[in-house]
Amino acid sequence: MQHRFESVEHASLGASVYGHLREALIEGRLKPDDRLRIRELADQFGTSVTPVRDAILRLAKEQALEMRSPRDIRVPVLDVPGYDEVYTLRLELEGLAAATTAKRIQSHELELFRRNIEENHQALSNGDMESAMRLNQRFHFHLVELAGLPLLERFIDSLWMRAGPVIALAYREFSERVAIQHHWEVLDALVARSEEGARAAIRADIEDGYEMMAHFLSTLRR
Numbered sequence: 001m002q003h004r005f006e007s008v009e010h011a012s013l014g015a016s017v018y019g020h021l022r023e024a025l026i027e028g029r030l031k032p033d034d035r036l037r038i039r040e041l042a043d044q045f046g047t048s049v050t051p052v053r054d055a056i057l058r059l060a061k062e063q064a065l066e067m068r069s070p071r072d073i074r075v076p077v078l079d080v081p082g083y084d085e086v087y088t089l090r091l092e093l094e095g096l097a098a099a100t101t102a103k104r105i106q107s108h109e110l111e112l113f114r115r116n117i118e119e120n121h122q123a124l125s126n127g128d129m130e131s132a133m134r135l136n137q138r139f140h141f142h143l144v145e146l147a148g149l150p151l152l153e154r155f156i157d158s159l160w161m162r163a164g165p166v167i168a169l170a171y172r173e174f175s176e177r178v179a180i181q182h183h184w185e186v187l188d189a190l191v192a193r194s195e196e197g198a199r200a201a202i203r204a205d206i207e208d209g210y211e212m213m214a215h216f217l218s219t220l221r222r
Contacts, residue, residue, distance in 0.1 A: 013051035028168020064161035
């Protein structure tokens with residue numbers, strides 16, 4: 001495991017550690033097959049091993065981490081069937097979120113998406129794939145958050161914990177068109193308050209990268 005974590009506050013330690021690990025998975029800062037060591041993480045977070053162990057057990061229960069043994073805890077390496085399941089669920093759930101957001105969105109919130117796409121375009125132009133990946137993730141999560149459906153948000157969050165590490169690795173293979181073109185289409189649908197347009201655009205965004213992701217995953221297993 002190469003990523004390092006900063007220490008956390010001592011209130012609600014278990015939730016804090018869980019939150020930091022969750023974000024690292026979603027943003028792809030933890031990579032497939034990274035090994036997590038409880039003592040090492042506790043030292044980085046500035047905690048005892050107990051909140052770290054509790055957070056890891058919670059993430060393992062959510063299938064975001066894989067406990068091969070008490071001393072061998074790893075970020076899962078998704079295979080193509082595993083990604084297919086995540087992909088299918090994302091199509092339906094993020095499609096629902098986009099349609100709901102199109103119905104609810106306020107005019108001042110549209111600028112959030114426009115700014116995100118422009119910053120992502122700049123990051124891609126600069127070859128800053130880490131920032132581009134982070135902005136891509138934020139775009140999808142803003143779309144979900146503004147739907148105002150906490151349970152739906154929780155389900156999608158779980159899918160991104162599973163897929164984030166491999167999406168981050170594969171992101172360098174994506175063209176700019178695949179990376180953000182459909183984001184402009186999502187924004188156009190939000191401006192028009194078109195529920196079906198927003199649903200179709202975010203589904204197209206997820207679908208467009210499928211073959212590239214499936215090929216990439218097949219190479220990880222060789």
